[in-house]
Amino acid sequence: xxxxxxxxxxxxxxxxxxxxxxxxxxxxxxxxxxxxxxxxxxxxxxxxxxxxxxxxxxxxxxxxxxxxxxxxxxxxxxxxxxxxxxxxxxxxxxxxxxxxxxxxxxxxxxxxxxxxxxxxxxxxxxxxxxxxxxxxxxxxxxxxxxxxxxxxxxxxxxxxxxxxxxxxxxxxxxxxxxxxxxxxxxxxxxxxxxxxxxxxxxxxxxxxxxxxxxxxxxxxxxxxxxx
Amino acid sequence: xxxxxxxxxxxxxxxxxxxxxxxxxxxxxxxxxxxxxxxxxxxxxxxxxxxxxxxxxxxxxxxxxxxxxxxxxxxxxxxxxxxxxxxxxxxxxxxxxxxxxxxxxxxxxxxxxxxxxxxxxxxxxxxxxxxxxxxxxxxxxxxxxxxxxxxxxxxxxxxxxxxxxxxxxxxxxxxxxxxxxxxxxxxxxxxxxxxxxxxxxxxxxxxxxxxxxxxxxxxxxxxxxxx
Numbered sequence: 157x158x159x160x161x162x163x164x165x166x167x168x169x170x171x172x173x174x175x176x177x178x179x180x181x182x183x184x185x186x187x188x189x190x191x192x193x194x195x196x197x198x199x200x201x202x203x204x205x206x207x208x209x210x211x212x213x214x215x216x217x218x219x220x221x222x223x224x225x226x227x228x229x230x231x232x233x234x235x236x237x238x239x240x241x242x243x244x245x246x247x248x249x250x251x252x253x254x255x256x257x258x259x260x261x262x263x264x265x266x267x268x269x270x271x272x273x274x275x276x277x278x279x280x281x282x283x284x285x286x287x288x289x290x291x292x293x294x295x296x297x298x299x300x301x302x303x304x305x306x307x308x309x310x311x312x313x314x315x316x317x318x319x320x321x322x323x324x325x326x327x328x329x330x331x332x333x334x335x336x337x338x339x340x341x342x343x344x345x346x347x348x349x350x351x352x353x354x355x356x357x358x359x360x361x362x363x364x365x366x367x368x369x370x371x372x373x374x375x376x377x378x379x380x381x382x383x
Numbered sequence: 384x385x386x387x388x389x390x391x392x393x394x395x396x397x398x399x400x401x402x403x404x405x406x407x408x409x410x411x412x413x414x415x416x417x418x419x420x421x422x423x424x425x426x427x428x429x430x431x432x433x434x435x436x437x438x439x440x441x442x443x444x445x446x447x448x449x450x451x452x453x454x455x456x457x458x459x460x461x462x463x464x465x466x467x468x469x470x471x472x473x474x475x476x477x478x479x480x481x482x483x484x485x486x487x488x489x490x491x492x493x494x495x496x497x498x499x500x501x502x503x504x505x506x507x508x509x510x511x512x513x514x515x516x517x518x519x520x521x522x523x524x525x526x527x528x529x530x531x532x533x534x535x536x537x538x539x540x541x542x543x544x545x546x547x548x549x550x551x552x553x554x555x556x557x558x559x560x561x562x563x564x565x566x567x568x569x570x571x572x573x574x575x576x577x578x579x580x581x582x583x584x585x586x587x588x589x590x591x592x593x594x595x596x597x598x599x600x601x602x603x604x605x606x607x608x609x610x
Contacts, residue, residue, distance in 0.1 A: 178532075179532065179533065182606065185608065186605075186606075186608040189608045189610075190608075190610070192513040193610050208550065288601065288605050289598055289599075289601040289602035289605050290533070290602060292519070292523075292598075292603045292604065293523050293533050293564070293602060294533065295523075295533075295534060296519075296520050296522075296523035296526075296527065297522050297523050297524070297526050297527030298527055299520075299522030299523075299524050299527060300523065300525055300526060300527025300528040300529075301527040301528065302527075305405075305406065306406065306517070306520050306524060307520075337520070360610070362549075367601065369596070371516055371519075372516075374515065374594065375516035375517060375520060378412075378413075378515050378516050378517045379409065379517065381412065381413040381416045381417075383416075383417070383420050383587070
């Protein structure tokens with residue numbers, strides 16, 4: 157069996173697992189392509205590890221989404237699911253361990269940070285896919301889902317001060333209905349470039365952030381009634 | 384009492400009525416400003432009628448929103464509410480009738496079409512305020528609210544054909560969860576300029592539509608994974 161057909165087999169397995177979420181599968185394929193693009197600007201990338209990890213990184217997304225206990229972390233469970241699949245496909249032990257590290261370390265808020273070049277590229281590609289017009293669209297869809305306002309003039313300082321529902325060991329729990337897309341942009345999206353590992357990803361992130369920034373500036377002007 | 388203080392009184396009454404919806408009140412004031420702007424490009428506008436109608440046009444919005452029977456039409460009820468307020472304020476009979484016509488005729492899907500210059504300006508200003516970045520944001524908030532997809536490749540023809548839940552005398556009832564922001568843009572927003580009455584409003588509408596179009600084009604490219 158050639159490597160190419162192994163990837164096809166993995167892609168089919170992932171597509172089956174994510175079959176109820178066409179969006180998740182499309183995201184996987186975009187991240188896969190972004191990984192290949194970022195890899196061009198890096199030296200000595202193990203493309204076999206990178207491609208396999210990219211295809212498998214969100215395999216546990218639907219399981220996490222459907223889980224009512226809130227205990228499933230799709231990066232941890234995804235690594236376990238990948239382990240079984242790769243073993244069946246005859247991947248060598250060392251590669252399996254490396255691919256599992258890439259999957260475990262791809263979460264933005266995860267404890268495990270990416271240690272290898274391949275894990276860093278996957279982390280970066282995954283973050284790039286939530287920026288730009290997709291990022292704007294997602295922010296407002298979440299706003300609609302949670303009854304948030306279209307826009308708010310509240311400062312970040314005020315928001316962070318007044319909006320704590322519960323203080324937990326791993327951070328504050330906030331009232332999501334008080335959140336707004338512009339706050340999400342200011343608090344999270346704007347800081348993505350500094351969290352990225354590769355130079356090329358940072359460049360793409362900055363370009364996509366400029367698009368988002370322009371959008372929010374235009375929205376602000378319209379809300380204020382500028383003609 | 385000067386006219387200026389009459390407007391302030393009306394604004395306060397409307398603000399009280401819309402107090403639970405800061406968004407609705409902000410929209411009212413933007414439409415008011417847009418009306419004044421559009422009026423500059425038209426001859427012989429009765430600014431007294433236009434300003435009063437602009438302030439009052441959405442006064443029944445919250446009542447329509449909270450109505451569980453689905454029978455309240457905020458343009459009809461708004462005209463009735465305006466009637467009472469203007470009578471108390473001593474507006475002459477003829478002006479009241481004209482202002483009521485402006486309010487009744489401001490709805491996009493309403494049966495009564497605007498007959499006077501002032502009614503046409505109010506209609507146009509109200510439609511302009513749903514275009515541009517605000518329009519994009521609203522589309523996606525509604526998408527989030529109704530569990531719609533972020534994007535769909537489905538053609539308008541397919542959507543219109545396959546998606547009818549019920550056929551009613553005044554149009555088809557469609558499955559809103561199958562709807563998407565891009566379809567809303569193609570089916571509704573794109574056709575707004577041809578529905579407007581004043582030249583200046585059509586110009587502003589086209590500029591705001593270009594912004595929306597650019598947004599959806601960028602989204603489409605990102606979804607397809609173009610780098």
